Amino acid sequence: NAGVTQTPKFQVLKTGQSMTLQCAQDMNHEYMSWYRQDPGMGLRLIHYSVGAGITDQGEVPNGYNVSRSTTEDFPLRLLSAAPSQTSVYFCASSQRWSSYNEQFFGPGTRLTVL
Amino acid sequence: AQTVTQSQPEMSVQEAETVTLSCTYDTSESDYYLFWYKQPPSRQMILVIRQEAYKQQNATENRFSVNFQKAAKSFSLKISDSQLGDAAMYFCAYRFQGAQKLVFGQGTRLTINP
Numbered sequence: 001n002a003g004v005t006q007t008p009k010f011q012v013l014k015t016g017q018s019m020t021l022q023c024a025q026d027m028n029h030e031y032m033s034w035y036r037q038d039p040g041m042g043l044r045l046i047h048y049s050v051g052a053g054i055t056d057q058g059e060v061p062n063g064y065n066v067s068r069s070t071t072e073d074f075p076l077r078l079l080s081a082a083p084s085q086t087s088v089y090f091c092a093s094s095q096r097w098s099s100y101n102e103q104f105f106g107p108g109t110r111l112t113v114l
Numbered sequence: 115a116q117t118v119t120q121s122q123p124e125m126s127v128q129e130a131e132t133v134t135l136s137c138t139y140d141t142s143e144s145d146y147y148l149f150w151y152k153q154p155p156s157r158q159m160i161l162v163i164r165q166e167a168y169k170q171q172n173a174t175e176n177r178f179s180v181n182f183q184k185a186a187k188s189f190s191l192k193i194s195d196s197q198l199g200d201a202a203m204y205f206c207a208y209r210f211q212g213a214q215k216l217v218f219g220q221g222t223r224l225t226i227n228p
Contacts, residue, residue: 031214042205042218094214103216105159
């Protein structure tokens with residue numbers, strides 16, 4: 001199993017550009033989520049999904065869109081990038097019906113918006 | 115709203131010694147789970163140890179153990195016989211029963227001095 005994969009690992013954007021961060025998992029996990037990591041603030045939840053076709057907002061959803069057309073994939077879209085979105089982005093997945101289950105994290109994407 | 119606080123932005127310890135990282139949290143829930151994650155320079159988030167709130171016994175994983183004080187809402191991590199490979203950011207995280215969302219603390223950067 002590859003676990004949780006994310007592409008790209010690094011990205012530089014100009015203000016106003018759009019892009020999609022890709023996330024895929026091969027563990028048949030129902031739950032997937034996106035976090036952003038900023039210095040001194042830990043990881044904060046952006047959006048999450050409890051299954052294909054179902055998404056919901058987390059703590060900091062503004063400026064981001066998500067969709068979940070398959071169990072495996074959960075892309076994060078930035079429609080018009082802003083410098084405030086400069087951050088490290090993590091995708092995570094876990095089995096849905098157990099809070100005790102470990103969440104598996106991808107390797108992260110470092111995004112810089114100029 | 116649940117919050118997690120790590121009051122030590124940075125800690126350092128001599129190799130082979132013991133260090134304790136602090137974490138407090140605020141919640142009105144009675145059933146929840148607590149986690150410590152390690153993030154080395156590679157950025158990969160690695161689960162170190164987890165604790166179920168209904169269990170009074172403190173969790174242990176080899177050199178890693180926790181001191182869980184439910185009434186005080188405290189969840190500290192003790193690392194015994196510190197090794198150079200333990201150098202990393204450590205995040206405390208909370209998840210309540212039935213939910214998948216993780217709430218993270220701000221992180222503590224641990225340095226191991228040879």
